[in-house]
Amino acid sequence: MTAQDIADALPDIGSLRDLCRSMAMAEAIVNPGGECYHSYSARWSETEEAASMRNGSGDEYDIVFARTGAYIRGFDHESPLSPYGHEDVPEPWPGVLDSVPEPFRRYVHEPAFTDEDGCPVVTVCLWRDTDAPTWETGRITFPEGHPDPDGSDWLFHLLLTPTPEAFQAFAEDYYETSVNIEAVRALYELRPLGRGHIAALNPSADVETVIAEAGRIGYPLAADLLPEAG
Numbered sequence: 001m002t003a004q005d006i007a008d009a010l011p012d013i014g015s016l017r018d019l020c021r022s023m024a025m026a027e028a029i030v031n032p033g034g035e036c037y038h039s040y041s042a043r044w045s046e047t048e049e050a051a052s053m054r055n056g057s058g059d060e061y062d063i064v065f066a067r068t069g070a071y072i073r074g075f076d077h078e079s080p081l082s083p084y085g086h087e088d089v090p091e092p093w094p095g096v097l098d099s100v101p102e103p104f105r106r107y108v109h110e111p112a113f114t115d116e117d118g119c120p121v122v123t124v125c126l127w128r129d130t131d132a133p134t135w136e137t138g139r140i141t142f143p144e145g146h147p148d149p150d151g152s153d154w155l156f157h158l159l160l161t162p163t164p165e166a167f168q169a170f171a172e173d174y175y176e177t178s179v180n181i182e183a184v185r186a187l188y189e190l191r192p193l194g195r196g197h198i199a200a201l202n203p204s205a206d207v208e209t210v211i212a213e214a215g216r217i218g219y220p221l222a223a224d225l226l227p228e229a230g
Helices: 011-028 104-107 164-175 181-188 193-203 207-217
Strands: 040-043 048-055 060-066 069-075 122-128
Touching: 011 048, 011 060, 011 069, 011 181, 011 193, 011 207, 040 207, 060 193, 069 104, 164 181, 164 207, 181 193, 193 207
Parallel strands: none
Antiparallel strands: 040 048, 048 060, 060 069, 069 122
């Protein structure tokens, strides 16, 4: 698969935002206060939110949710489309960023998405205007003989398989712990986070730490976690 394939498979902007918040909240409970694979910032800027993935091995993605729409950039460090797969000066693969429209151009050179020399760290890029019916990507000639040339298939696996079961399988493998599927289902339905969800997912989690993470994610809290509940 390539970005051109997953453009038709990704959820719409609103559903993708909800999914990213749910994933980040579930993982923040499984691994409270630690480095998480998935994260979410409800205050990435004054007007933007952002979801991120970092696997600790140099592979990553970011999704910016803005008033104009959403912008996705991903980086697979082993991809043949890597800017660093050339002998000369690193540069993005032709077509990956060439047709990014004006409302999203500033993200191409966003410092958080570039290296120390200003080169965009990207092998896959998609975008979608708020009112657009589908995601878009550039016109790219991919190298032959590679099943996942830009890394989009595995980078966005949990976004393309938006089920609690998929998250459970990921978290149990990555964190080597059991994960309560009913608690994950509740979070995937964006039910307000309560003490019962925390206890079900991670009985040893510090509740105040989880509450702070929920604030960063912008995830709703149930009455038993609100300040007035004591």
